[in-house]
Amino acid sequence: MDQSAAVWLVLLVALIAANAPYFSDRLLLVGPKLKPKVFGWRLLELLLLALLTLGLGFLLEARLGQRQPQGWEFYAAGLCLFITLGFPGFVWCYLKRHRHG
Template sequence: MNTSLSSSLVIVVALLAASLPFFTERVFGLIRLNSKKSVWLRLLELLVLYFVVGALGFLLESNAGNRFPQGWEFYAITACLFIVFAFPGFVYRYLRKSAD
């Protein structure tokens, strides 16, 4: 897999994973709860998915053969970008007016 395709794959997976906690009442889209998910559980799920997408990116970068060391700046920027990717799901869940 070339680097352009792997970069695009990581971005698409990040877009989907960032909105997943807000689009479904299931934890990670798999585990059904008896009650509604709280905001804190959604944020915890968002944090775990951030690390899962980061691990996928790390795996694809290592597979390409040239893994580069990253500083704190990289992680700060990617965390902020992941939060921006979660914005559509947040708007859908909390800010959208219902059509009652």
């Protein structure tokens, strides 16, 4: 896999992972169904999926070459990007009016 494909793969995984907590009512995406699932659980899932996505990025970077050390700025910007990628799921879950029946 070349560097460009790895970048696109991480971005695609991040987009899916950032929206997954909002589209699932299951606890940690595989546990029992909660109706309604409180925002705290969704936030925890978002953080865990962000860490998994970061781990995938680190893994792909290590396979392509030497992993570069990063400062706190990298992690802050990455978390902001991850939260921004999850905006469509947040809008669908909390701001869109769901029709009943």
